[in-house]
Amino acid sequence: xxTAPFLIVYLVFILYPxxxxxxxxxxxxxxxxxxxxxxxxxxxxRMFWGTEMIWSLGxxxxxxxxxxxxxxxxxxxxxxxxxxxxxRASLVIxxxxxxxxxxxxxxxxxMWNDPNFWVSLKNTLFFTVxxxxxxxxxxxxxALSLQGKRRGRGLYQMAFFLPYVLPVSVxxxxxxxxxxxxxGLLAPFLALFGIGKIAWLSDPNFAMAGIIITTIWWxxxxxxxxxxxxxxxxxxxxxxxxxxxxxxxxxxxxHITLPGLKHVLxxxxxxxxxxxxxxxxxxxxxxxxxxxxATRVMIQHIYETGFSNLELGYASALSLFLFxxxxxxxxxxxxxxxxER
Numbered sequence: 001x002x003t004a005p006f007l008i009v010y011l012v013f014i015l016y017p018x019x020x021x022x023x024x025x026x027x028x029x030x031x032x033x034x035x036x037x038x039x040x041x042x043x044x045x046r047m048f049w050g051t052e053m054i055w056s057l058g059x060x061x062x063x064x065x066x067x068x069x070x071x072x073x074x075x076x077x078x079x080x081x082x083x084x085x086x087x088r089a090s091l092v093i094x095x096x097x098x099x100x101x102x103x104x105x106x107x108x109x110x111m112w113n114d115p116n117f118w119v120s121l122k123n124t125l126f127f128t129v130x131x132x133x134x135x136x137x138x139x140x141x142x143a144l145s146l147q148g149k150r151r152g153r154g155l156y157q158m159a160f161f162l163p164y165v166l167p168v169s170v171x172x173x174x175x176x177x178x179x180x181x182x183x184g185l186l187a188p189f190l191a192l193f194g195i196g197k198i199a200w201l202s203d204p205n206f207a208m209a210g211i212i213i214t215t216i217w218w219x220x221x222x223x224x225x226x227x228x229x230x231x232x233x234x235x236x237x238x239x240x241x242x243x244x245x246x247x248x249x250x251x252x253x254x255h256i257t258l259p260g261l262k263h264v265l266x267x268x269x270x271x272x273x274x275x276x277x278x279x280x281x282x283x284x285x286x287x288x289x290x291x292x293x294a295t296r297v298m299i300q301h302i303y304e305t306g307f308s309n310l311e312l313g314y315a316s317a318l319s320l321f322l323f324x325x326x327x328x329x330x331x332x333x334x335x336x337x338x339x340e341r
Contacts, residue, residue: 018323021316029313031306043317047117052110055103064099071095074335091332117318119293120301123208127297128276131212136268138216139223144257146224147231157228161221168218168281175214176201176286201287204294211282211295218282219275223268230264231257269333277326298322 025044028037074092078084084092112118142160146153163171178184179200187197200210238256247255258265280299283289289296298318306315 021319024313025317025320027313029311029316031310031312039313043314046113046314047317047321050106050110050112052107053104054107054110056105057103059105060102064102067095067099067102070332071099087331088335091328091335094328116293116296116301120296120298123294123296124277124279124298127208127212127279128273131215132269132272132276134212135216135220136223136265136272138220139268140227140261142220142224143227143231144253146228157224160224163218164221166218169285171214171218172282172285175210175217179210202291204291207287207291207294211279211286214282214286215276215279219272223272226264226268227261230261234260266333270330273329273333274326277322277329 026038026040028035028039028042030036071092074088074095075084078088106112146156178186181187181197181199186200190196190198198206200206234256238260239252242252242256278299279297280303283295283297283300284303287295289300299322302315302318302322305311305318
């Protein structure tokens with residue numbers, strides 16, 4: 001009886017839409033409801049395949065080497081223990097298959113069935129890989145700098161957290177003006193160092209950097225609060241004992257602070273990566289996915305496919321792929337950081 005309200009909301013608003021999306025992904029499903037034709041896996045073929053496809057060892061070689069390195073790392077402990085769990089085995093097999101599949105690409109004269117999918121996926125992965133460590137690391141650094149009974153500590157925390165409560169429309173409009181090469185505040189500052197005007201949001205080389213900088217300023221305060229709360233839970237006597245043993249700041253951080261923040265690190269890593277994979281508002285308002293697709297991301301591609309092109313079936317397949325990607329990454333993070341139950 002106590003869990004019934006939650007379970008009802010969960011079933012209606014989370015589980016049912018997920019199952020419905022899986023069902024719709026197997027159909028040619030029009031947004032207006034005029035077409036609902038069973039097409040099987042054609043949406044997934046459209047997503048992942050193309051014309052004149054070939055397999056080569058050198059395609060995406062850096063990413064494939066990193067994936068295989070992760071597979072090897074996952075196998076080290078099972079080899080030592082001479083046993084492997086079902087979850088770890090599935091990750092190893094899935095990683096190895098992914099490394100093989102990534103060798104496929106269009107040959108000469110060929111092309112992907114949906115080039116925009118691969119562009120948006122690449123940009124989403126780049127945004128996630130670059131922004132997540134910076135946001136999490138900067139949040140931890142700020143929390144450490146405000147640790148202890150410092151004067152004005154609460155005021156600084158509130159000031160750093162304040163941008164997080166602002167809506168995305170306000171944040172993006174402020175930073176769009178800030179990045180303006182003609183009227184923005186950044187251009188005169190850079191001119192002091194002899195740097196010319198930079199069209200941050202209209203230059204393909206700088207547009208994604210502008211999105212990342214905006215996101216860091218907007219969201220780092222949330223991680224600051226989480227890390228600050230985690231630091232307060234660490235017993236102060238551990239630091240006192242370490243000082244008596246002659247431990248320096250680096251040793252205290254490595255042997256006391258980081259282990260004490262283990263659960264907070266898992267929380268921050270999982271939530272931050274999920275949020276990064278779902279980036280949309282900043283891109284939609286500041287660049288619209290441009291210039292030339294340089295900032296086009298997965299959620300924007302899903303949104304345009306479903307609500308502009310009226311292809312809900314294909315949009316559902318794209319959504320399920322993004323869900324599966326976030327799920328796999330989250331499981332890997334729990335495997336790496338969350339060994340304790």
